[in-house]
Amino acid sequence: MESCSTAVSRTPAAFLLLHLGLISSMAHQNEFQTGLAGGEVTLNCTGILPDSKLPQETVVRWKYYDTTLWRMEKGTPWKTSAFITDRFDIKMQYKQLWVQNLKLSDAGIYTCEYGSHKVRTSLHIFKLMISLDGHFLQNEVPELILMQNSSSPLPDLRITLFDSNNNRVTPEFQNKSRQKYVVNLKKLEAMDSGTWVCQVHSDSPLIDQNIPFAVKVLGFQNPDLERKYATVDSTVILSWRLNSQQIKWKEGFTGQVNWKQEKSANPHELLDFNVTEQGQLHETKKSSNFLFEIPERKPESTIEVKLPKVHFNYSGQYQCQLEYQGRHVQSKIELVVMKVSAKPVGPLSRGANMTLTCQVSGPLPPNAYLRWERVNGTKKDIKNSEQNEFKLEVNISAAGLWSCHLIEDSDRKISFHYHVEEAAVWTNYVIIGASVGGSLLVFALGCLCIISGTSWQRRRQRAKRMAQARQYLLENKMCQCQHRLKK
Numbered sequence: 001m002e003s004c005s006t007a008v009s010r011t012p013a014a015f016l017l018l019h020l021g022l023i024s025s026m027a028h029q030n031e032f033q034t035g036l037a038g039g040e041v042t043l044n045c046t047g048i049l050p051d052s053k054l055p056q057e058t059v060v061r062w063k064y065y066d067t068t069l070w071r072m073e074k075g076t077p078w079k080t081s082a083f084i085t086d087r088f089d090i091k092m093q094y095k096q097l098w099v100q101n102l103k104l105s106d107a108g109i110y111t112c113e114y115g116s117h118k119v120r121t122s123l124h125i126f127k128l129m130i131s132l133d134g135h136f137l138q139n140e141v142p143e144l145i146l147m148q149n150s151s152s153p154l155p156d157l158r159i160t161l162f163d164s165n166n167n168r169v170t171p172e173f174q175n176k177s178r179q180k181y182v183v184n185l186k187k188l189e190a191m192d193s194g195t196w197v198c199q200v201h202s203d204s205p206l207i208d209q210n211i212p213f214a215v216k217v218l219g220f221q222n223p224d225l226e227r228k229y230a231t232v233d234s235t236v237i238l239s240w241r242l243n244s245q246q247i248k249w250k251e252g253f254t255g256q257v258n259w260k261q262e263k264s265a266n267p268h269e270l271l272d273f274n275v276t277e278q279g280q281l282h283e284t285k286k287s288s289n290f291l292f293e294i295p296e297r298k299p300e301s302t303i304e305v306k307l308p309k310v311h312f313n314y315s316g317q318y319q320c321q322l323e324y325q326g327r328h329v330q331s332k333i334e335l336v337v338m339k340v341s342a343k344p345v346g347p348l349s350r351g352a353n354m355t356l357t358c359q360v361s362g363p364l365p366p367n368a369y370l371r372w373e374r375v376n377g378t379k380k381d382i383k384n385s386e387q388n389e390f391k392l393e394v395n396i397s398a399a400g401l402w403s404c405h406l407i408e409d410s411d412r413k414i415s416f417h418y419h420v421e422e423a424a425v426w427t428n429y430v431i432i433g434a435s436v437g438g439s440l441l442v443f444a445l446g447c448l449c450i451i452s453g454t455s456w457q458r459r460r461q462r463a464k465r466m467a468q469a470r471q472y473l474l475e476n477k478m479c480q481c482q483h484r485l486k487k
Contacts, residue, residue: 038127043121051092060097147179152205156204169185216249220313221241229337250277253324254274261315348398353397369384
């Protein structure tokens with residue numbers, strides 16, 4: 001059996017061998033690092049003492065492959081011609097190599113040597129490019145190009161994209177090689193402006209790299225096709241809200257507002273505008289035949305057209321168009337106008353009928369319809385239009401306040417109120433009074449009178465006048481009079 005003393009004596013030898021093994025493994029150290037083109041990276045000289053504690057005789061050298069970039073001997077550093085002074089530098093305390101404004105060609109093997117130690121770093125470079133320098137108009141589709149370079153065989157990358165709202169975006173690959181990935185993103189909206197992230201992953205070598213990139217989308221905060229309703233002779237303001245201030249779009253662009261009554265008609269230019277690099281908006285009225293105004297007070301970065309008195313034929317599509325570097329984007333507002341008419345025109349006589357017509361300027365969407373109803377009326381006084389009808393007639397025999405509503409998705413968009421007056425009724429009458437035996441006899445043979453029948457105040461005036469007539473008969477014993485009471 002082996003004695004304890006023998007076992008103990010062997011322990012320092014085993015520890016020494018283990019220690020020498022660790023020193024040997026640390027003398028040649030391999031590291032892996034990634035960088036982004038246009039960015040910067042700091043490569044470490046791992047294990048080196050700080051500058052203040054480094055022995056004077058230590059030689060430190062940085063090499064790119066076999067080419068020496070920088071060397072320090074006896075405390076004096078010097079640079080070779082391969083050391084590009086405007087992009088490479090040394091952080092002296094720990095002899096770190098600092099590289100800025102990275103290029104794809106900077107990928108490769110960088111070695112830091114000091115004494116018997118070597119720290120070998122493999123630098124893997126990614127370059128991300130986006131079409132149009134990241135400046136897009138609404139509805140455009142960006143193209144993204146991702147390139148990589150390395151000293152080792154290029155890995156097969158997995159790419160995941162996230163938009164400015166941190167929503168995952170599925171790219172459409174146009175070209176996929178290990179050196180170059182070309183993908184198309186989704187059609188952009190104004191709300192997509194902001195910082196996007198391209199997430200790059202590889203299992204061997206292990207890479208999890210997030211590459212941010214900026215996207216600016218110039219466009220409208222309005223829906224692409226907005227519908228607005230108005231009644232004849234009302235005031236309407238059509239607004240287009242630009243997002244140029246929110247995204248700090250410092251480049252100038254121009255635009256115009258056009259109107260056409262029908263899709264096939266030629267557009268009629270109402271105004272044009274330009275936005276300077278400082279974000280100042282200037283508008284010029286182009287049409288003198290169309291009755292509209294440009295409001296002076298309005299929200300910032302807003303294009304507005306005011307129609308002070310809407311005509312039925314002012315309906316149609318109003319389009320605001322932006323122009324930037326020969327590209328265009330537009331937003332449309334469809335104006336639907338309602339009018340109401342009566343036949344015959346005038347007060348409604350008792351026992352007579354009248355036809356009320358409610359009409360809008362164009363076909364309605366499937367979820368919209370017209371409704372006639374009498375205010376404070378019954379269910380019998382309600383009539384709805386059929387689908388695809390934009391004209392609704394109702395035959396009435398009752399006076400009062402009638403309303404035509406345009407209803408979309410159970411929501412009343414506009415209402416037009418029409419008051420139907422009741423025609424006056426004329427009746428002739430003659431009052432003859434006689435005194436018989438001290439009693440007064442009054443015979444109503446007829447009268448000439450206008451009776452409202454609907455106004456309490458007019459009934460009261462009529463009663464007062466009848467009382468005055470009776471008093472006159474009492475005082476004069478017998479008389480014949482004629483009254484006209486106007487409605």
